[in-house]
Amino acid sequence: MEEKKVIVVGGGITGLATAFYLQKEARDKQLPIKVKLIEASDRLGGVISTEKRDGFVIERGPDSIIARKKSATRLIEEVGLKDKIISNTAGKSYIYARGKLHTMPEGSFMGIPTKVTPFALSGLFSPLGKLRAAGDFILPKGTPKADQSLGAFFRHRLGDEVVDNLIDPLLSGIYAGDIDELSLMALFPNFYDIEQKHRSLVIGLNKSMPKPPKTAKKPGSKKGMFISLSTGLEELIHRLEARLEEGTVMKETAVKRVLKTGNTYQVQLETGDVEAADSVVITTDHFHAQQMLSQYAFMEDFKKMPSNSVANVALAFPKSAIEKDIDGTGFLVSRNSDFRITACTWTHKKWPGTSPEDMALLRCYVGKPDDQEAVDLSDEEIVEIVLRDLNKTMNITAKPIFHVITRWRKAMPQYTVGHLERIARVKKQLGHELPGVYLAGGSFEGVGIPGCIDQAEAAVEKVISHLS
Numbered sequence: 429m430e431e432k433k434v435i436v437v438g439g440g441i442t443g444l445a446t447a448f449y450l451q452k453e454a455r456d457k458q459l460p461i462k463v464k465l466i467e468a469s470d471r472l473g474g475v476i477s478t479e480k481r482d483g484f485v486i487e488r489g490p491d492s493i494i495a496r497k498k499s500a501t502r503l504i505e506e507v508g509l510k511d512k513i514i515s516n517t518a519g520k521s522y523i524y525a526r527g528k529l530h531t532m533p534e535g536s537f538m539g540i541p542t543k544v545t546p547f548a549l550s551g552l553f554s555p556l557g558k559l560r561a562a563g564d565f566i567l568p569k570g571t572p573k574a575d576q577s578l579g580a581f582f583r584h585r586l587g588d589e590v591v592d593n594l595i596d597p598l599l600s601g602i603y604a605g606d607i608d609e610l611s612l613m614a615l616f617p618n619f620y621d622i623e624q625k626h627r628s629l630v631i632g633l634n635k636s637m638p639k640p641p642k643t644a645k646k647p648g649s650k651k652g653m654f655i656s657l658s659t660g661l662e663e664l665i666h667r668l669e670a671r672l673e674e675g676t677v678m679k680e681t682a683v684k685r686v687l688k689t690g691n692t693y694q695v696q697l698e699t700g701d702v703e704a705a706d707s708v709v710i711t712t713d714h715f716h717a718q719q720m721l722s723q724y725a726f727m728e729d730f731k732k733m734p735s736n737s738v739a740n741v742a743l744a745f746p747k748s749a750i751e752k753d754i755d756g757t758g759f760l761v762s763r764n765s766d767f768r769i770t771a772c773t774w775t776h777k778k779w780p781g782t783s784p785e786d787m788a789l790l791r792c793y794v795g796k797p798d799d800q801e802a803v804d805l806s807d808e809e810i811v812e813i814v815l816r817d818l819n820k821t822m823n824i825t826a827k828p829i830f831h832v833i834t835r836w837r838k839a840m841p842q843y844t845v846g847h848l849e850r851i852a853r854v855k856k857q858l859g860h861e862l863p864g865v866y867l868a869g870g871s872f873e874g875v876g877i878p879g880c881i882d883q884a885e886a887a888v889e890k891v892i893s894h895l896s
């Protein structure tokens with residue numbers, strides 16, 4: 429086969445993993461494939477960004493990778509970072525609701541009870557709220573639907589209180605979205621299947637959840653379900669960059685358009701230059717992807733696909749400044765509370781070793797779906813809001829030693845009702861009209877880091893099959 433050129437657009441984790449695995453496959457299978465990765469900004473990593481300061485490792489974006497999904501661990505090991513993997517402390521976590529902090533009820537899986545007693549005893553819900561949740565045992569299953577919102581589905585089964593005080597805060601922490609807009613089938617199709625099969629979510633979950641193997645955890649084991657890197661997640665980005673063949677990466681170069689010319693493509697850059705390619709993997713957010721292919725009507729859907737903004741606010745204190753220290757790793761905030769923060773992680777407890785011994789690092793988020801303007805406030809205003817909310821639960825007397833605020837504008841893509849159908853339609857049209865052009869990344873088929881790496885691996889397979 430004559431040499432083929434693949435252009436990967438975007439250098440976040442999806443683009444980097446795509447370029448890395450493409451080059452690996454090409455080497456292993458001796459395929460004459462040249463890869464170029466084009467990134468608009470002056471750094472790689474996209475939303476993965478770590479700041480190191482005064483002995484703290486501060487994640488400006490993601491901080492946790494779910495350990496159960498193996499593609500991320502595999503990639504981390506592949507680039508030689510196995511010895512840097514750390515696990516979170518499985519401490520207590522809390523929800524702020526009905527005016528105070530409540531321990532997360534034991535046995536809840538994404539907010540759905542799998543044990544009745546901890547729910548019955550929890551102060552998170554009123555007696556009426558609990559009674560309504562028990563409706564799950566008797567209510568008939570919902571009528572089969574192609575899709576529905578997470579909110580509609582869970583409200584029907586468990587009632588508003590369980591949704592607003594538990595499920596919504598847990599899901600908002602991941603998707604930063606409105607539970608009444610997000611798609612059940614794109615995010616948790618397994619819950620729909622459970623309802624259709626077992627009627628009751630509580631009974632169905634108990635029946636279908638794999639029982640932990642007896643040897644899985646030593647008694648007293650404090651390891652949680654997430655992993656990270658002791659030196660910060662950006663280390664994975666640096667390692668990937670270093671493992672790419674020389675001359676692969678082009679930074680500070682935005683792609684403007686992708687045009688089809690016969691069986692190949694022209695990738696037009698903002699600089700006015702043009703790069704020819706036999707295959708193109710677009711790993712940017714959906715807004716930029718739409719602009720690159722704006723001549724195609726089937727990409728119009730992405731103009732309407734929403735993305736939310738959040739600000740990540742890290743505050744450093746001496747431990748002595750936290751007068752009311754609470755045992756645990758952090759708290760989430762219920763939908764109806766008067767807080768403007770949505771979550772707070774006690775990072776020094778969740779990730780021991782990432783703060784100096786006598787220091788505390790609190791990492792909070794602002795920017796509820798109905799409070800997007802919070803992200804645009806000044807640093808001083810944001811710090812004031814965060815401290816005011818924190819002081820309702822923790823009693824912090826001092827000002828932070830420093831703060832690091834990162835505003836992520838339109839960086840949380842929203843998989844709203846109908847998402848799977850829209851993606852399937854776009855992929856089908858892409859296949860017809862632009863064979864060899866693929867979309868991958870957080871906007872499309874999985875928002876978490878492992879989901880992005882899975883998409884990168886799938887794109888590599890498709891590119892190789894297309895080229896051969």
Ligand code: FAD
Nearest residue numbers: 438440441442468474475490491492683869870875876877
């Ligand atoms: P991005 O990281 O957005 O990268 C896209 C890249 O494309 C960027 O570098 C951008 O500059 C570039 N680009 C854009 N336009 C162009 C253009 N025209 N030409 C060239 N390049 C372009 N996931 C988890 O698993 N765990 C977490 O704890 C977690 N926390 C998160 C916290 C925050 C604040 C955010 C925003 C996300 C979080 N996520 C988390 C989700 C996860 O981090 C992202 O889904 C994932 O990193 C997205 O990677 P990506 O490569 O698809 O996109």
